[in-house]
Amino acid sequence: MNKILLIIQREYFSRVKKKSFLLMTFLVPTLFIAMYAVVIFIFIKGDDDIxxxxxxxxxxxxxxxxxxxxxxxxxxxxxxxxxxxxxxxxxxxxxxxxxxxxxxxxxxxxxxxxxxxxxxxxxxxxxxxxxxxxxxxxxxxxxxxxxxxxTKAKVSISAKQLTAEGEKDASVGATFVVGFVAAFLIYISLFIYGTQVMRGVIEEKTTRIIEVIVSSVKPFQLMLGKILGIGMVGLTQFLLWIILSVGLATVAGTLILKSDSSKEKIEQMKNNPDQALQQSDGRADAFLNFSKAADTVDFPYILTTFLFYFLGGYLIYSALFAAVGSAVDNETETQQFMLPITLPLIFTFIIGMNFIVNNPDSPLSFWLSMIPFTSPIAMMIRIPFGVPVWELALSMALLVAGFIFTTWVASRIYRVGILMYGKKTSYKEIAKWFMYKE
Amino acid sequence: MLSIRNIVKQYANHRALDDVSIEIEKGSIFGLLGPNGAGKTSLIRIINQITAPDSGEILINGEKLNSSHISQIGYLPEERGLYKKMEIGEQMLYLAQLKGMSKSEATKKIKYWFEKMSMETWWKKKVEDLSKGMQQKVQFVATIVHDPQLIILDEPFSGFDPVNVEIITKEILDLNKNGATIIFSTHRMESVEKLCDNIALIHKSHKILDGRVKDIKNSYRNNTYRIEFSAHNSDLNLETEIFEILEQKEVEEGTQITIKINDSRNSNDVLAYLIPKVQITQMNEVIPSINDIFIQNVTTLN
Incomplete structure (x- = not known):
């Protein structure tokens, strides 16, 4: 146990100390805020080019x-x-x-x-x-x-959701955006951090330090330590992004709003939307709806489930990525094994963006959000629309079970793969490794 | 110290080790010899608990091999490797801690060894900034930093320049003097012949020979001598019943003959026969090298 901690430590700090980590940590929220600022700026200034x-x-x-x-x-x-x-x-x-x-x-x-x-x-x-x-x-x-x-008419439907706590604004637009962003973040980060695990395994294999290390610890300990260490890097990154984004948004917000009378303009529009709508043309519509809808989204709930599904999905996929890394000698050979791993991710993402957002309660959406390989993305799209507690609990339990199962399978391949050099590996070979007894 | 008993290791298509048993005494330097692919690395991996044997057992000091022994073994694999982008000092600390040392203890030990091997300035360097020879030194320190009782060196001298071979050999002998048992594994048999007290020859997953180097060599002596004398007379008639000539050739100082002394005769008889005829400059017994013995064994086996 102590040794796993050592491995986690090394994996974590060797990555967090890298310049690229710092760069990503600051660049992403800055870009995000800059984009947000541009949107606000355009909204306030309008298109001046006559x-x-x-x-x-x-x-x-x-x-x-x-x-x-x-x-x-x-x-x-x-x-x-x-x-x-x-x-x-x-x-x-x-x-x-x-x-x-x-x-x-x-x-x-x-x-x-x-x-x-x-x-x-x-x-x-x-x-x-x-x-x-x-x-x-x-x-x-x-x-x-x-x-x-x-006879000129203007219709604007206001969506309300009836729950036990009473009526809520149910803005479909904002729900879609939140679900999309969460699912997209999970999709991207599973790839990013999964690949990092795979690269780490390949690095240890090609530098041959693996043999020194497995003479000190069990291969399973090394694999688990690596996966957990890199997972913590991912969590740290997300946490810093959230903190920085909120911080920067607050700063940027006050700066922009202070600069001229635009603060009044926005305030006025928020308080008196009907009047504002008459004055401006369309753009304000979307902005107002969004800011109004953003208030209705339960961010702490989304954030908690997001972190859970990120972790669960990451643990499942990174174990598979580790197994792939152990089976090859260099990164170019990974192609043939990557496809079956990335396919369910890409498939869910595409289905999610086109089908689940429109039919969050359909049977297909339900099953995709239950299967551990697809649930991290599918469930994140469904959650903002409201998911019954039992479905969420079942999905989470299945995710945990899936993670334990894939880690077990992956570790059986990993323990043999890391010591095999210079041979081109086939699926048959990997199946054989899996069957080897201890 | 180490008893290897009836080890069998079966891979899918071939048997890497077939009923191999070896005894290694405490404090000895043991040579595990054999050509590439004989099964040496498989055996070493089993001793290091990287893989497990299909049958048979290994005892360390009479105790069945278990995870508590990890900290007592130091292993230098044939394929050397370190994290390229990690600082040397940090890397050493990591590896030593994985072997079960505490951080403070490890720091002290590493500093001691860095000083001893004049590597003090390398602490903050990265492996990729070091030459290959320097990396080998780092790897050697990583192998022994936790004071292992059993040190296993797989092809220890490959990749070292002669100066470093000297340094490392000296350190190995020092460690041995202080009580560590050393196992050398190599296919270049002549390289460790002089260092080892005992050897085992492994060929095609079988142990074909083991014992003290001296005893093995003695048992393979066959009364063969090489004699040089200063005469260029090829007409010289050396027909005798004392020995038979295996080889005769002209060398710079005269003639060299390789002879096999017939049974019931000895080297004195040879000298007595030759002295009146020629002036002898040299006479040596031809003792077979381990390599010769190995080849002889393998060919008779086949």
Whole structure:
């Protein structure tokens, strides 16, 4: 037992002391915060780049009916089509919108510019023109404009979840994001730390220090010590990320909000969302929904289950990675053994992103969140949607059982593999190693 | 000290050790000799409890081999290896602690050995910064730092330059003098012949010969002598019933003959016969080397 502690210590400190560990620890939260800051910044500042659009309207239907917006400025001109085209190059206008008399024919309306127009601008103009046209036809059909204005409707569904504690806001968007982030983190970290275990095993094998060490400790102790040591490195990394992210977010948040009146703007929007919604266009919608929904997510619960599933998944997969490492002489040979290990991970991730998020309570989702090889990812996607306690308990118990089983299998392969040099290993060979008696 | 009794080790397709028994006395230097693939490393791994035998047992000081013996054995594997990116001092501490030493005790011991081998400045260095010879020295210290009673050295001199071979040999003999039992394992038999008191020859997973080096060699003496004399006369007639000539050749100072003395005659008879005819400059008994004995054994076995 004492020796396992020694091994854990070595594995842990030799990695935590590395420069790359420190770099990753600080870089990731900084990038995360920077991304967050950019989103806030864009939201506050908006798109200041105003596009000047000249409108040559031969039909006369749209003239003065297109509305100037924050980033769109319409100017109506007259003259010939060719003349307008020539003028465009000389002037500082960005676009020329040409509407011929027979505008209702397909593809007859043109937008001309030096550079390609963005999709949002095109969409915006198309939308406005459609509305103008629609209004015109409604009026022609004899419907009062007042009625038209009255019929404009806006629907926003507010999702509520009924639980024993009462009603809760159940924002699907935020749930999806939290589940996605957690599952993605587990997916990525299983690969990162599993590969580290495999590399560590290969390193010991290729440098041949393995023989010195297994003359002092049992191979199983070495394998377990390595897995636990690297697992603790992973936990440390996550913990530092969480602390740093929260810290940096607080600092960055106060800095940005202090800088100008934007704090009031956000506060005002939070307190008075209806008014804010009328004022701004779409973007604020998403932002508000997100910040509102973020409040409804139970972070301590998610965090606890995340750590459990990360650890459980890591222990299962790193044992397999260790077995692969022991079976080969160098990293290039690992390919053929990696596929069966990575396949369930990739499979669950893809299914999770496409199917489980949409059907968190379907039988497939249920079974994927029970099987130990797939549950760390599948369950993390399901958890924000709410999972019954018995399902969670069963899944966790199965995960622990799966970890004990894979570690047992892996250690039987590992103990033989680490002492085999210079032979190309096949699956048959590995099966034979597994059968060797002590 | 070490009794190896009827060890059998079977791998999937071949038997690495077949009923091998060896006794190694306390305080001796023992040579485990044999060509590559004979089963030496398999046996050493079993003594180190890296693998277990299929049958047979090993006793250390009369006690069945168990995990408490790990701290009493020092093992230098044939394939040397250390963590490339770990500081030497830290690495030594780690390995010594794995052998069951306390940290303070290990630190003291390592400092002692580093000083003795003039490696004091290496503590903070990494293995990848050292030359191959230096790495070998580090590895040697790692093998013996915990004061093992039994030191097992697999191909100890491969990769060492002559100066380091000298240093390491001296340290090994010192350790032996202080009571440690040493096992040398090698396929280069001539390299340890002079160091070993006892040897065992292993060939194709069987022990074919063991005992004291002197006794073995004596039993393989066959009255063969090499004589040199200063005469270039090839016409010289040396026909006699005292000995038969196995080989005759011209050398710089004269002629060299290799003879086998016939039974019931001895070296004095040879001299008495030769002295009137030629001037003798040299006469040696040809004692077979362990290598010769090994080859002789293997060929007769086949």
């Amino acid at each position: 596009k000047n659009i000249r409108v040559l309207d031969e039909s006369g239907v749209f003239a003065n009916n297109l509305q100037n917006k924050k980033n769109l400025d319409f100017k109506y001109i007259s003259g010939s089509y060719n003349q307008a085209k020539e003028d465009l190059l000389k002037s500082d206008a960005d676009f020329l919108l040409y509407i011929p008399k027979s505008y209702e024919a397909k593809n007859s309306i043109e937008i001309i510019s030096e550079k390609k127009p963005g999709l949002t601008i095109l969409g915006d103009i198309e939308g406005q023109m459609a509305t103008v046209l629609q209004n015109k036809r409604l009026i022609e059909a004899g419907i009062d404009t007042a009625i038209i204005n009255k």
